[in-house]
Amino acid sequence: MAREYEQKAQLAVEKAQQLGASMSEAYIATGKELSIEISNQQVEALKMADEHGLGMRVIVDGRMGFAYSSDLSDRAIEQTVRQALANAEKSHADEHNVLPKPSSQYPELKLLDEQIAKTAIEDKIALAKEIELQARSYDPRVKITESCTYQDAEYTVTLFNSYGITKTYQGAYCGAYAYVVAEENGDNQTGFGLTFSLRYKDLDPAKVGKEAAQKAVRMLGAKEIGTQKASVVLDPYVATNFLGVLAPALSAEAVQKGKSVFAGKIGEKVSSDVITIIDDGALEGAIMSSPFDGEGVATRQTTLIANGVLQGYLHNTYTARKEGVESTGNGIRGTFKSTPEVGTTNFYIKPGQVTQEQLLKDISKGLYVTEVMGMHTANPISGDFSVGAAGIWIENGELTTPVRGVAIAGNIIDFLEAIDLVANDLTFFVGRGAPTVRIARMTISGN
Amino acid sequence: MLEKKDLSHVLEIALQRGGDFAEVYLEQKQTTGIACEADKIERVVSGSDVGAGIRVISGENTLYAFTNDISKEGLTKAADIVSRAVQGAQKDITLDLQIVKPELDFPVVKRPEAVHIDDKVAVVQKANKVARAVDDKIKQVTVSYGDVVQKVTIANSLGNFVEDERVRTRLVVNAVAAEGGVIQTGYEAIGGFAGFEYFEENTPEDLANQAAKRAVLMLQAKPAPAGKMPVVMAGEAGGTMVHEACGHGLEADLVQKKLSVYAGKKGKQVASELVTVVDDATIPGKYGSFRFDDEGNPGEKTVLIENGILKEYMYDYLTARKEGRKSTGNGRRESYQDRPIPRMTNTLIAPGKTDAEEIIRETQKGLFVKKMGGGQVNTTTGDFVFDVTEGYLIEDGKITVPVRGATLTGNGPAVLKIVDAVGRDLGFAIGTCGKDGQGVPVSDAQPTLRIPELIVGGILD
Numbered sequence: 001m002a003r004e005y006e007q008k009a010q011l012a013v014e015k016a017q018q019l020g021a022s023m024s025e026a027y028i029a030t031g032k033e034l035s036i037e038i039s040n041q042q043v044e045a046l047k048m049a050d051e052h053g054l055g056m057r058v059i060v061d062g063r064m065g066f067a068y069s070s071d072l073s074d075r076a077i078e079q080t081v082r083q084a085l086a087n088a089e090k091s092h093a094d095e096h097n098v099l100p101k102p103s104s105q106y107p108e109l110k111l112l113d114e115q116i117a118k119t120a121i122e123d124k125i126a127l128a129k130e131i132e133l134q135a136r137s138y139d140p141r142v143k144i145t146e147s148c149t150y151q152d153a154e155y156t157v158t159l160f161n162s163y164g165i166t167k168t169y170q171g172a173y174c175g176a177y178a179y180v181v182a183e184e185n186g187d188n189q190t191g192f193g194l195t196f197s198l199r200y201k202d203l204d205p206a207k208v209g210k211e212a213a214q215k216a217v218r219m220l221g222a223k224e225i226g227t228q229k230a231s232v233v234l235d236p237y238v239a240t241n242f243l244g245v246l247a248p249a250l251s252a253e254a255v256q257k258g259k260s261v262f263a264g265k266i267g268e269k270v271s272s273d274v275i276t277i278i279d280d281g282a283l284e285g286a287i288m289s290s291p292f293d294g295e296g297v298a299t300r301q302t303t304l305i306a307n308g309v310l311q312g313y314l315h316n317t318y319t320a321r322k323e324g325v326e327s328t329g330n331g332i333r334g335t336f337k338s339t340p341e342v343g344t345t346n347f348y349i350k351p352g353q354v355t356q357e358q359l360l361k362d363i364s365k366g367l368y369v370t371e372v373m374g375m376h377t378a379n380p381i382s383g384d385f386s387v388g389a390a391g392i393w394i395e396n397g398e399l400t401t402p403v404r405g406v407a408i409a410g411n412i413i414d415f416l417e418a419i420d421l422v423a424n425d426l427t428f429f430v431g432r433g434a435p436t437v438r439i440a441r442m443t444i445s446g447n
Numbered sequence: 448m449l450e451k452k453d454l455s456h457v458l459e460i461a462l463q464r465g466g467d468f469a470e471v472y473l474e475q476k477q478t479t480g481i482a483c484e485a486d487k488i489e490r491v492v493s494g495s496d497v498g499a500g501i502r503v504i505s506g507e508n509t510l511y512a513f514t515n516d517i518s519k520e521g522l523t524k525a526a527d528i529v530s531r532a533v534q535g536a537q538k539d540i541t542l543d544l545q546i547v548k549p550e551l552d553f554p555v556v557k558r559p560e561a562v563h564i565d566d567k568v569a570v571v572q573k574a575n576k577v578a579r580a581v582d583d584k585i586k587q588v589t590v591s592y593g594d595v596v597q598k599v600t601i602a603n604s605l606g607n608f609v610e611d612e613r614v615r616t617r618l619v620v621n622a623v624a625a626e627g628g629v630i631q632t633g634y635e636a637i638g639g640f641a642g643f644e645y646f647e648e649n650t651p652e653d654l655a656n657q658a659a660k661r662a663v664l665m666l667q668a669k670p671a672p673a674g675k676m677p678v679v680m681a682g683e684a685g686g687t688m689v690h691e692a693c694g695h696g697l698e699a700d701l702v703q704k705k706l707s708v709y710a711g712k713k714g715k716q717v718a719s720e721l722v723t724v725v726d727d728a729t730i731p732g733k734y735g736s737f738r739f740d741d742e743g744n745p746g747e748k749t750v751l752i753e754n755g756i757l758k759e760y761m762y763d764y765l766t767a768r769k770e771g772r773k774s775t776g777n778g779r780r781e782s783y784q785d786r787p788i789p790r791m792t793n794t795l796i797a798p799g800k801t802d803a804e805e806i807i808r809e810t811q812k813g814l815f816v817k818k819m820g821g822g823q824v825n826t827t828t829g830d831f832v833f834d835v836t837e838g839y840l841i842e843d844g845k846i847t848v849p850v851r852g853a854t855l856t857g858n859g860p861a862v863l864k865i866v867d868a869v870g871r872d873l874g875f876a877i878g879t880c881g882k883d884g885q886g887v888p889v890s891d892a893q894p895t896l897r898i899p900e901l902i903v904g905g906i907l908d
Contacts, residue, residue, distance in 0.1 A: 039704075042507065044509065046509070046510050048529070049513050050513070051784070065490075067493045069494065069496075070515040090565070090568055092487030144706065188828060189828065258625065373830070373831070388823070388856040405858065407902055443906045446674070
């Protein structure tokens with residue numbers, strides 16, 4: 001199959017060059033997906049997918065055009081090539097619109113665990129059922145399953161450009177997650193557990209189920225609290241959510257367009273010393289790893305903030321050329337339907353030395369935040385955020401009673417400066433990861 | 448596209464090993480996108496996506512497969528795969544598909560494919576130019592135009608055969624203003640179930656002006672206050688609050704799984720008597736409107752809450768079947784890749800009788816929300832949040848200084864019960880609603896509303 005896609009990609013590029021493109025690139029992605037949702041030990045939904053598509057990028061005299069199609073017949077490919085060329089005519093010429101030449105070296109990564117495809121669907125169903133059993137047996141108050149899901153995908157990515165990049169890679173990943181509800185005295189609280197892995201044998205349904213149950217149960221009886229200033233501790237999941245607001249500001253694209261709070265600050269202190277932020281597209285065993293990015297540039301590790309000092313930004317070929325640097329291999333495509341934009345791969349806060357317990361120990365009063373709502377409304381350009389939050393109250397270093405219905409707000413820059421401790425429990429949630437982090441003092445808006 | 452008899456065959460294959468409902472959803476989608484940033488047309492993108500989703504329901508289990516290969520062979524193969532996953536009694540079925548005609552129509556005057564790309568580019572350039580001219584402090588402007596022509600064919604084992612087309616057009620402006628190290632943004636989006644004629648009444652100039660002026664205004668805004676206070680939401684603020692505070696909780700899948708605070712409350716008082724909530728797919732031209740939902744049921748107007756009493760939930764085929772009733776036409780999906788689930792269309796709180804100005808005048812102190820952004824809800828607890836993109840303090844019954852960075856948080860039923868004033872105005876906003884990883888176009892609206900106390904997430908001095 002892979003050979004067939006390479007031929008189609010080559011055909012598309014040759015056609016584009018023939019029809020007048022100065023540079024052209026064909027990106028073909030194909031994939032098979034499976035997801036199994038369990039509720040009350042029944043398969044509530046089973047979904048199988050089979051998908052492929054072509055994203056065609058051409059540059060004509062500095063003008064970029066793009067078109068995509070999920071029809072890979074020769075006729076449709078030619079149509080897509082012609083459409084991309086027509087679109088190029090309407091866009092603005094920019095000398096920095098170029099495609100990359102082949103990288104000198106590509107990382108060697110093990111991305112395809114054959115066990116994922118080999119495992120029988122019945123075993124995968126059993127795995128999803130086990131998550132639910134574990135969640136239910138953790139505590140009798142866990143009474144509702146929103147969903148217990150097993151999911152996997154196998155994919156092939158082929159990239160061909162007019163500079164001679166001809167690369168293909170295959171990969172697969174699998175994951176399991178659970179959302180459950182605990183119920184007591186008319187109070188319903190939700191909890192979730194999640195894990196994704198490149199290897200089937202690394203999935204631990206018991207851990208996922210118990211985690212979801214434990215999170216739901218510990219929130220039972222949550223109460224509102226008054227508005228005040230106190231310490232705030234973000235669990236790895238919540239800290240990862242905050243990292244999502246930071247990611248766009250570290251892209252060179254945002255910087256070049258005057259949309260980043262980090263513009264012009266390379267070499268400057270932008271956060272407290274305890275913060276080191278890394279993006280690593282070649283991280284062994286990580287979900288978002290790949291040998292090359294969405295335009296065929298080799299992936300690598302990039303340190304963005306080292307002990308609080310801004311080191312640089314993430315680049316694709318365009319932004320790198322504009323700044324006169326090398327692409328960091330961060331030209332990311334979500335699907336064949338989009339152009340390679342600057343994005344993150346495996347993006348994380350480097351863990352610290354202390355355990356979560358030690359981090360909590362000297363807090364006299366504060367909020368351990370386990371859930372935030374409305375994170376997507378944070379403004380990555382201004383850095384302003386204001387989110388709904390829930391969690392557990394901390395008193396004299398101990399987690400005490402559950403809290404809900406509060407809000408925390410601020411600016412991401414002040415927030416980064418206010419982090420005073422980072423724990424050693426780095427946890428990844430698909431492509432992003434963070435350890436537990438502590439903010440010495442911030443406003444908690446409540447009753 | 449495949450013919451009726453081919454689709455009958457595919458449905459028969461899908462049901463060959465059991466199952467009691469089968470459906471084919473065929474989709475052909477053509478999109479155009481134009482993006483302008485840094486004063487230039489950065490990209491013109493067009494796409495063609497074709498595919499089909501095949502669903503079999505067996506008892507309460509749903510089996511779903513999708514493929515890009517929409518040939519008769521491709522669909523038959525997908526149908527066979529789905530049928531193998533069914534655990535039911537084997538049966539022979541013969542189908543006679545009947546064409547279902549739409550009950551309503553939304554005329555599209557200027558179809559996207561009939562409009563020259565230069566005219567679309569011109570709309571984007573106009574918005575860009577106007578936004579940049581608003582103030583020297585405007586440092587960046589992003590304008591995105593998008594149109595989509597989606598043709599669907601839906602055939603199911605109930606014998607229904609529906610062919611429909613949805614045309615949607617939208618324009619988004621994001622302006623960035625900067626002064627003395629502070630960066631702020633202004634965002635505005637418009638769009639509808641309409642062709643290019645949409646811009647005759649909804650001009651790119653107005654949109655650009657609003658977005659750019661908001662970005663500049665927010666530069667002088669103070670951080671929002673923190674804590675509980677009265678909140679007045681303007682009619683023009685959009686309806687994010689109603690969408691989050693009760694809309695999602697009234698979707699039948701969440702209700703049936705007891706994942707909603709509104710479960711088991713039909714006929715009960717769940718909001719103030721002043722509050723009537725409606726979901727209406729039939730309003731001509733709105734972003735969330737349609738003739739048929741994605742299961743081939745006609746779009747409907749459904750009164751969800753009437754004078755505070757919970758009247759109805761929103762159903763798709765599966766959730767309706769579980770209760771032995773009819774769907775309310777709320778079965779929607781993002782694309783052929785997704786199975787349908789109950790979703791909102793155009794959701795609104797009906798206008799009341801009070802003058803909007805009077806509501807503000809009678810509020811001594813609080814927060815005035817002129818524009819809402821996005822939001823989120825935990826339907827199980829009913830706790831919701833939404834973002835304020837333009838807000839002001841109210842002091843002595845007057846709107847005073849602008850504030851920024853506010854999020855309002857509350858509990859759906861608790862908040863709707865204390866609404867104590869409803870204006871006679873009504874303002875719509877558009878958005879993409881996310882649920883189970885699927886985004887669908889929606890619009891929402893509300894009149895001016897007062898909530899005597901709501902938690903504002905802000906900063907203590």
